[in-house]
């Protein structure tokens with residue numbers, strides 16, 4: 001069986017027999033442990049996804065702009081990334097946007113309803129997310145519906161720009 005191949009990665013619906021040594025990187029291990037401790041993924045594991053986010057965030061950490069996660073739930077991915085990139089040492093903000101109580105009903109189209117796409121059973125988690133990120137200066141938790149609240153982020157950045165700290169258009173660095 002392919003999954004018995006020495007070193008094979010099989011997780012989260014994804015199998016590869018190619019290099020997945022990122023799993024043994026101590027920095028990633030600790031970052032992932034912290035992310036998983038938020039309870040975001042229940043008993044599942046999403047190491048490959050989490051590592052891709054870490055890699056992407058690490059690659060752009062010194063570029064202009066902030067980080068944004070749209071659809072945060074309990075914050076597992078952001079918590080992982082924040083540790084992995086030493087976010088504390090960057091002069092940036094990390095925006096976390098979500099209703100923190102699941103997919104908004106009015107955004108499900110008739111077609112999606114017909115195809116059985118439902119609300120998803122997310123529990124309210126805003127207070128828990130505030131607690132998880134309390135220690136991080138620069139993390140901004142925005143509770144509301146996307147895309148409406150994305151304008152809040154852009155608006156905030158524009159205010160910042162008007163005060164003369166940033167010369168160009170609002171820049172948002174997506175990491176998820």
Ligand SMILES: C[S@@+](CC[C@H](N)C(=O)[O-])C[C@H]1O[C@@H](n2cnc3c(N)ncnc32)[C@H](O)[C@@H]1O
Pocket residue numbers: 040041070071072073074075076077097098099100101102103104107122144145146147176
């Ligand atoms: C699959 S979960 C996110 C998981 C998270 N990125 C992680 O990997 O741990 C999807 C999240 O998106 C949020 N969401 C979906 N549509 C949204 C919308 N239009 N506005 C705000 N939040 C939304 C839900 O509340 C839910 O928390």
